[in-house]
Amino acid sequence: MSTQTLPEVDTRPEGTDTTDDDAPQMFHYVRKNKIAESAVMGTHVVALCGEVFPVTKSPKPGSPVCPDCKRIYENLPPGGE
Numbered sequence: 001m002s003t004q005t006l007p008e009v010d011t012r013p014e015g016t017d018t019t020d021d022d023a024p025q026m027f028h029y030v031r032k033n034k035i036a037e038s039a040v041m042g043t044h045v046v047a048l049c050g051e052v053f054p055v056t057k058s059p060k061p062g063s064p065v066c067p068d069c070k071r072i073y074e075n076l077p078p079g080g081e
Contacts, residue, residue, distance in 0.1 A: 027059045029069040048072040 028047030030038075038045045038055035046052050049068035059065075 026064040026066050027057075028053075028066045029073045030055070 028049060028051055030045040030047050034043075034045045035055055037043055042054050044052050044054050047066065047069055049066055049072065051066070
């Protein structure tokens with residue numbers, strides 16, 4: 001299995017996988033420049049793990065992060081190159 005690196009990835013966790021109280025179960029890493037557009041326009045973003053969703057929540061410190069996104073993010077070269 002190979003992993004593709006997205007160019008210009010500047011990431012921040014964003015939530016999916018909601019629970020009954022509308023709080024995301026985990027957050028995903030997505031391109032930073034797509035977060036505001038998704039939040040305002042309702043467009044979908046693609047997480048590093050491949051999940052596609054609209055941004056609806058912001059993470060709080062200590063929020064759980066998708067293990068696949070975290071693994072991919074940690075293996076990206078510094079500076080998004």
